[in-house]
Amino acid sequence: MKKVFALIVTLLIIISTIPVDLVYATYNMTYLYFGSSSTYLSYVNQTNNALQTVSPNYIDVNVNGQLVTKDIDEDFIKSIHDKGMTIVPFLSNHWNKTAGKKMLENRVASATQLANLVHAYNFDGIHIDIEGLNEESRDAFSDFVRLVRQRVPAGKEVSVAVAANPYGSNKGWQGMYDYRELAKYSDYLMIMAYDESWLGSKPGPVSSKNFMENAIKYPLGLGISPSKIVLGIPFYGRIWKVSNNWESMTSSIQGRGISLDNIGTLLDYYDADVTYDREKNSMRGRFCVSKTHKKLNLYSWGVPLEEGNYEIWFENDETIKERIKIANKYGLKGTGSWSLGQEDTTIWQNYDDWLKGHYFKDINGHWAENDILHIYQKDWMLGINSTQFGPDVSLTRAEAAFSLVRALGLDMVNSSYFKDVSSNHWAKRAIETAYANGLIHGKGNYQYAPDEKITREQMSQLLYNYLKSQFSQPTKVNGFCDMKQSDWAYTAVHTMNYHGILKGFGDNTFRPRENITRGQMASLFVRISSYIQ
Known part of the structure; x- marks a missing residue:
């Protein structure tokens, strides 16, 4: 536990010393x-x-x-x-x-x-x-x-x-x-x-x-x-013909280069299973060419694809x-x-917009715009697609685990503790890594509910668990009108608010059971790094 906390403190100190202003590629x-x-x-x-x-x-x-x-x-x-x-x-x-x-x-x-x-x-x-x-x-x-x-x-x-x-x-x-x-x-x-x-x-x-x-x-x-x-x-990918267990190569098609424009044709025609490997930050497509399929060429020249399983890695x-x-x-x-x-x-x-640092079309003028750009550039959070960040979209439990693991730079583990996190879930390894390092806990009975939304009080408690030794306990009474001392996350919310980490709303509420948004999470990350500094 202490090692994990030390990692958090060290990383946040390092990140907080990096200036937000960047020299963009031109x-x-x-x-x-x-x-x-x-x-x-x-x-x-x-x-x-x-x-x-x-x-x-x-x-x-x-x-x-x-x-x-x-x-x-x-x-x-x-x-x-x-x-x-x-x-x-x-x-x-x-x-x-x-x-x-x-x-x-x-x-x-x-x-x-x-x-x-x-x-x-x-x-x-x-x-x-x-x-x-x-x-x-x-x-x-x-x-x-x-x-x-x-x-x-x-x-x-x-x-x-x-x-x-x-x-x-x-x-x-x-x-x-x-x-x-x-x-x-x-x-x-x-x-x-x-x-x-x-x-x-x-x-x-x-x-x-x-x-x-x-x-x-x-x-x-x-x-x-x-x-x-x-x-x-x-601007190209590579294709392999592989065995039935998606491992060994079985033909001369062993990493042949293929242009991105042609990859799309193959993936669409053969109804490929396409996944985004977020750790490697690359796309992978898998498909099968059957006896009844038309055998497409990899290029305008050459022999057609044979029957069998194929795997393509591409951008x-x-x-x-x-x-x-x-x-x-x-x-x-x-x-x-x-x-x-x-x-x-x-x-x-x-x-051209990306070169200039204009990464998302839905954050212009948003109250969390600068925080989002800061955290995105540090790789703590990703967008929901290539042009949208989703600042007002609720954060999922999987995204929370993924962001924490990236922030800490933890080495990924290969384990299977949670029964409801499938082997092909995009955040599988991040969730298991977060659990192995004590960052998260499940909901009991080996369940994590990865796609469930995470609430503001849940995130408060999560961060408080690992930062509380740095905070003195507040002496004044909690000022949020929608929270009582008997609430399970009362101490976490009250303490983090007292020290300027968590903020409420203009009507003096905290809205503990409201889902935390992706924009709020980005802002929270920035405030933590500022506080540690």
């Missing part, structure tokens, strides 16, 4: 890879002015290490400039290790050629995306970027795509990127915060919240300015919004995406 770039110039322009036109930079694959490295241009469209370049946007093509070896190493052996000439291309086609800079090498090429690659920066005119962008490195590895693919050196010579590092799961891996998110956030913490821990970091967001507007929130949380330069044309275009209705 930059948004995307790669252009699938399609042609005609489709590229249509993709850009659907983004609702949420992009500043596009990066088409105009320059490749061939097997001899030579730079070759492809499909450069000067009309498209002009169209992008006419929109007030910048065009910064990316150089790629497409994971060909031999090509990348040979180019680095001739890096002076390659850097000069890149600078000449920037001038010849009026590009706004160059984006370097060399992948698949290892730590042996680390210094040569950093020197290559230095040479490019020397030759590309000041005012023109030089940016570098780097592998996500959430574990701080100095070996393998991650080892080829010396973040500190690369940051010296580039305008920003585009952290490719995806492929946590990959072709051939076990089913899982393309980029879970922890993976993405740790990928950002690594360069920040090296002292790299947030203004030099762009967070890469995947939607809600999870992409959460990733934009990470960029804002750490004050990054902005976001990037791989790649335009693969997304569900509905995200562009709100993308």
Whole structure:
């Protein structure tokens, strides 16, 4: 019990020292890879002015290490400039290790050629995306970027795509990127915060919240300015064919990439069971292809799906919004995406608002607006969907447990104490974790009633149980006209009110049996952190 309380106090002190004012991400770039110039322009036109930079694959490295241009469209370049946007093509070896190493052996000439291309086609800079090498090429690659920066005119962008490195590895693919050196010579590092799961891996998110956030913490821990970091967001998911018990893989479809726009078609047609994994902050879809089903293709080319069970992990507007929130949380330069044309275009209705921190459409002018934004940015509470917080919606017992566990940063447990919390309930692990740590109690007979609303007096008692040692008992009589000393939560409500944690209403009532709203809960969280400070 004391350990739990100490965790609460420590966390609230830390959170309360973080300023509410945030530096919101203002930059948004995307790669252009699938399609042609005609489709590229249509993709850009659907983004609702949420992009500043596009990066088409105009320059490749061939097997001899030579730079070759492809499909450069000067009309498209002009169209992008006419929109007030910048065009910064990316150089790629497409994971060909031999090509990348040979180019680095001739890096002076390659850097000069890149600078000449920037001038010849009026590009706004160059984006370097060399992948698949290892730590042996680390210094040569950093020197290559230095040479490019020397030759590309000041005012023109030089940016570098780097592998996500959430574990701080100095070996393998991650080892080829010396973040500190690369940051010296580039305008920003585009952290490719995806492929946590990959072709051939076990089913899982393309980029879970922890993976993405740790990928950002690594360069920040090296002292790299947030203004030099762009967070890469995947516009694709991955699909696996799995066995009947939804575990082992059974075919060549073992984590194949699939665009978000095509995922929706598959999920709808096969009537998939789609769930939002709130811990991983990613979507998962499961469906079965039967003998009677039409066998859809994963792509416009290739063989149709076989009969069997399939699992897809992917992003939607809600999870992409959460990733934009990470960029804002750490004050990054902005976001990037791989790649335009693969997304569900509905995200562009709100993308620019999310970048600016306008996360919810139903809190503008609400009395709890600032508290909601503060708590949402700290990940203590989530919205009810991608555009609504539901400030006047009653909080459920499941949401209460979920928020407390997130606030404390407790490690999730796998247990099954409560019989009325099903294994597929979205808050299952949070509820069991809260119980295991003494944060909550059930209603008896192994029941928790997760979807029941939680009342103001219940929340008062819950918080009082773990904060009461910090409070002196009030000497004056309770001032709420709708509460008596014989009420079961009287001491909790009276004490918390006396110390400014809980507040009543203008008519001198507390309304103890009224459901607490999500807006009230956000405000309560903020008041607790202020009091502890």
